[in-house]
Amino acid sequence: MDSKSRAATPAEQRSxxxxxxxxxxxxRPGSTWAEIVIDGADNLYREIRVPYPLxxxxxxxxxxxAGDRVxxxxxxxx
Numbered sequence: 001m002d003s004k005s006r007a008a009t010p011a012e013q014r015s016x017x018x019x020x021x022x023x024x025x026x027x028r029p030g031s032t033w034a035e036i037v038i039d040g041a042d043n044l045y046r047e048i049r050v051p052y053p054l055x056x057x058x059x060x061x062x063x064x065x066a067g068d069r070v071x072x073x074x075x076x077x078x
Contacts, residue, residue, distance in 0.1 A: 019038075022065065023036065035049050
């Protein structure tokens with residue numbers, strides 16, 4: 001069976017690719033977060049914070065600045 005005819009698993013059905021803009025880097029004692037405004041999201045879900053610095057799929061570390069456009073892949077942990 002090739003990947004085109006394969007049915008999506010429940011986790012794949014609940015995942016999403018989003019885009020957004022980094023608005024600020026927030027530092028608190030013991031942690032640092034990147035605040036991202038998601039394009040087209042409802043007000044309740046517009047801003048998210050992710051641990052900073054970010055780690056790419058290949059393991060490299062990415063540093064962001066306010067105003068950077070980002071792509072985000074969101075999926076549930078099972």
